[in-house]
Amino acid sequence: MFTLSVKADIRKLAKALDDVARKQLPFATAQAINATAEKVRLAQRDNMREVLDEPTPFTLNSMAIKRATKSKPVALVYVKPVAAAYLLPYEIGGKNKLNSKALLKPINAKVNQYGNLPRNLVKRLASKPNTFIGKVQTKNGLIDGVWQRTKKTRGKRGGLKLMVEFTDAHEATQRLDYKGVGKRVVAATFRVELERAVAKALATSR
Known part of the structure; x- marks a missing residue:
């Protein structure tokens, strides 16, 4: 598991907001984090299609999200346990064998x-x-x-x-690079989603 922080983007935007807009920031932050997490999830699915040989719907749908809230502005994009067990070698290396079965x-x-x-x-x-x-x-x-x-x-x-x-199992040579995909999406997406969420929160609060 790895962590991507967006605190710097939030602090930078907060400095440019007035008091009214700043009050909406916690709610907008959670919305922006969740929107970004969904884009990360979709990007990881697309990456699976490119790296793996015809992944099944079960594998593609194993990408899931634990959503952020206003009180806990942290989202988790993860692979469900069963799929994680057989996808791990395609991330860190190793033999592509599940539960030691042939x-x-x-x-x-x-x-x-x-x-x-x-x-x-x-x-x-x-x-x-x-x-x-x-x-x-x-x-x-x-x-x-x-x-x-x-x-x-x-x-x-x-x-x-x-x-x-x-x-016999063989070495998995493909690499999914979950971290790289996630970093690229967050860098390209979060600031835009945060500004959009703040604008929407202000519009609906009036």
């Missing part, structure tokens, strides 16, 4: 529109009488995964078809 690589199994295996597919495949989970020696070496026994057809003997391969 990565699942679809071979002959149907995937969704994002290229991912549907939830619980491995369990469903393994429950079928013509499939099993295990290691099989092939011409490419020993492969661990979900295998399907294929039927013998005319002119073709039965065999095994690899549905899903269990592969």
